[in-house]
Amino acid sequence: MMEYDIVIIGAGPAGLGAAVEAYEKGVKDILIIERDSYPGGILQQCIHNGFGLIEFKEELTGPEYAERFIEKVNEYGIKIMLNTMVLNISSEKIVKAVNQEKGVMEIKAKAIILAMGCRERPRGAISIPGTRPAGIFTAGTAQRYVNMEGYMPGKEIVILGSGDIGLIMARRFTLEGAIVKAVVELMPYSSGLTRNIVQCLDDFGIPLLLSHTVIEIHGKDRVKGVTIAQVDANRKPILRTAKYISCDTLILSVGLIPENELSKSAGVLLDPVTGGPIVNESMETNIEGIFACGNVLQVHDLVDNVTKESRIAADSAVKYIKGLLKQEGKFINAKAGSGIRYVVPQIVNYDNIDDKVKFHMRPIDVFKNAYISVKSGGREIMRRKMQRMTPGEMILIEIKKDKFLDNDLHPVDDITFEVEVV
Amino acid sequence: MEKRELTCIVCPNGCQLVVEVEGKEIVSITGYECKRGLKYAEDEILAPKRTLTTTVKAEGGHLPLVSVRTKEPIPKELLNKAVLELSMITVKPPIKVGDVIVKNILNTGVDVIATRALYAE
Ligand SMILES: Cc1cc2nc3c(=O)[nH]c(=O)nc-3n(C[C@H](O)[C@H](O)[C@H](O)COP(=O)(O)OP(=O)(O)OC[C@H]3O[C@@H](n4cnc5c(N)ncnc54)[C@H](O)[C@@H]3O)c2cc1C
Ligand code: SF4
Numbered sequence: 227m228m229e230y231d232i233v234i235i236g237a238g239p240a241g242l243g244a245a246v247e248a249y250e251k252g253v254k255d256i257l258i259i260e261r262d263s264y265p266g267g268i269l270q271q272c273i274h275n276g277f278g279l280i281e282f283k284e285e286l287t288g289p290e291y292a293e294r295f296i297e298k299v300n301e302y303g304i305k306i307m308l309n310t311m312v313l314n315i316s317s318e319k320i321v322k323a324v325n326q327e328k329g330v331m332e333i334k335a336k337a338i339i340l341a342m343g344c345r346e347r348p349r350g351a352i353s354i355p356g357t358r359p360a361g362i363f364t365a366g367t368a369q370r371y372v373n374m375e376g377y378m379p380g381k382e383i384v385i386l387g388s389g390d391i392g393l394i395m396a397r398r399f400t401l402e403g404a405i406v407k408a409v410v411e412l413m414p415y416s417s418g419l420t421r422n423i424v425q426c427l428d429d430f431g432i433p434l435l436l437s438h439t440v441i442e443i444h445g446k447d448r449v450k451g452v453t454i455a456q457v458d459a460n461r462k463p464i465l466r467t468a469k470y471i472s473c474d475t476l477i478l479s480v481g482l483i484p485e486n487e488l489s490k491s492a493g494v495l496l497d498p499v500t501g502g503p504i505v506n507e508s509m510e511t512n513i514e515g516i517f518a519c520g521n522v523l524q525v526h527d528l529v530d531n532v533t534k535e536s537r538i539a540a541d542s543a544v545k546y547i548k549g550l551l552k553q554e555g556k557f558i559n560a561k562a563g564s565g566i567r568y569v570v571p572q573i574v575n576y577d578n579i580d581d582k583v584k585f586h587m588r589p590i591d592v593f594k595n596a597y598i599s600v601k602s603g604g605r606e607i608m609r610r611k612m613q614r615m616t617p618g619e620m621i622l623i624e625i626k627k628d629k630f631l632d633n634d635l636h637p638v639d640d641i642t643f644e645v646e647v648v
Numbered sequence: 649m650e651k652r653e654l655t656c657i658v659c660p661n662g663c664q665l666v667v668e669v670e671g672k673e674i675v676s677i678t679g680y681e682c683k684r685g686l687k688y689a690e691d692e693i694l695a696p697k698r699t700l701t702t703t704v705k706a707e708g709g710h711l712p713l714v715s716v717r718t719k720e721p722i723p724k725e726l727l728n729k730a731v732l733e734l735s736m737i738t739v740k741p742p743i744k745v746g747d748v749i750v751k752n753i754l755n756t757g758v759d760v761i762a763t764r765a766l767y768a769e
Binding site: 264270273274275276279285286287289290293372373374375376401402419420421423424425429527528619 | 655656657658659660662698699700701702703705710711712713715717724727728731745763764765
């Protein structure tokens with residue numbers, strides 16, 4: 227059986243970033259396994275700019291951002307096994323994978339870093355009535371066709387969902403000569419970044435219809451049109467507002483789900499809200515020595531945050547291999563309180579905190595002039611003013627080690643993050 | 649005096665900017681959190697610019713397309729024309745990230761560079 231210190235699954239920015247960091251921290255026996263024929267993950271198809279402002283202080287496109295890490299991986303001679311699909315991981319950290327050359331193989335790892343990214347929610351996940359014609363694509367699939375494979379999905383397009391991928395594809399289709407008739411969003415706000423609404427929709431005069439949804443898809447062999455309608459406060463369609471839009475293509479941009487089939491095979495416990503593993507401050511899952519980072523852990527809107535997370539996972543994997551990561555200690559639960567949808571990490575081992583812990587979270591709604599208040603047993607341990615919060619933008623809150631102590635200087639049992647509107 | 653509200657698109661913060669304009673002169677700009685936002689607001693009022701990202705056709709490489717971008721933002725009204733110009737050309741491997749694909753596109757003084765590598769098939 228092949229053996230490695232660290233096996234990383236997925237060569238997207240999370241996997242590549244983790245490999246570079248682990249190497250630089252002194253563990254050199256690393257294997258990255260990737261099912262695609264080229265590293266870079268989803269960034270390969272994200273040819274628009276806006277990546278890397280935090281990481282490199284430059285505005286790069288997705289492939290350029292990925293290339294910076296690929297160069298480092300090559301320079302360090304870290305091994306990437308491409309065209310190889312991981313089939314299964316056991317809780318004993320044995321990875322089963324398959325490729326054309328070697329067939330099925332088993333690889334034993336001292337530590338595993340899960341970096342499999344996420345997948346798109348398909349049509350089935352949102353239950354639109356109507357026929358099943360050709361011409362319905364998820365936004366990411368369309369992005370791969372247009373940006374990497376050179377196919378245009380259609381000429382007259384309606385996009386359902388206003389997350390960043392949907393917005394970016396609206397601009398891309400328009401530049402490639404298609405007519406984007408509308409972007410239709412169920413919620414009263416877009417889940418995409420404001421800068422993308424400005425430069426992808428407003429710049430090209432593409433209408434954004436908030437509080438609207440598609441209630442029927444027309445066409446037998448190919449999409450001929452869709453019926454859209456406004457929705458009420460309970461997100462039920464208001465039928466008298468129904469309107470027909472002719473189009474040959476419907477693009478679905480209705481959310482991403484962490485890709486965790488493999489994690490489950492290893493017995494990794496998942497958070498029902500994020501869809502990713504439950505992790506501690508070290509990005510370690512409930513299975514000792516298995517770590518997670520990137521979109522497999524929680525769906526990120528900025529790749530720079532993926533890179534930061536990959537560093538924590540890699541640092542922890544290195545510590546684990548060196549026997550420096552404490553498995554016992556004083557555990558603190560981090561909880562999402564009112565106004566907050568989820569918090570990652572969900573658990574903190576006080577004894578493993580170096581200096582501070584960085585928490586990621588998303589609000590459940592749009593809030594203006596509000597505070598994030600961190601409480602423990604009714605006592606406020608931290609408060610941060612937020613100009614504007616939206617579910618489309620992840621919030622990062624850092625908490626210093628000493629804040630986790632109560633008045634008697636004992637670590638607290640749990641902390642809760644809440645939104646307070648002033 | 650005219651008041652124009654803009655959203656800064658330079659970074660993900662998306663600051664809301666307010667620009668007061670008198671005829672063709674900018675009187676005041678508020679709401680930015682950093683200097684890049686100030687520059688963006690000036691450009692956006694006087695001569696809006698965007699970075700163009702698109703693809704060009706490739707022959708004999710490992711992919712049928714190579715992604716490209718303008719090295720600097722170009723005038724917004726030239727975006728469609730630039731895409732049209734780029735749709736006429738075909739590149740061949742080897743191409744490295746950063747290679748110049750078109751020099752001085754539409755006389756803007758801005759080069760178009762490759763954003764991904766292309767290998768011979
Ligand atoms: C369609 C789409 C478009 C996006 N567009 C943007 C954008 O424009 N801007 C932005 O900032 N973010 C965007 N994102 C978010 C983006 O995913 C993250 O910024 C970042 O790429 C996540 O990195 P990652 O390494 O976690 O995942 P990924 O980049 O998805 O990488 C995961 C890798 O794991 C591999 N893998 C998965 N399962 C296996 C297996 N069983 N065996 C072997 N390999 C496996 C995959 O092939 C893939 O290469 C987009 C996401 C999607 C899905
Ligand atoms: S003003 Fe500065 S901080 Fe605000 S969005 Fe623009 S670049 Fe970002």
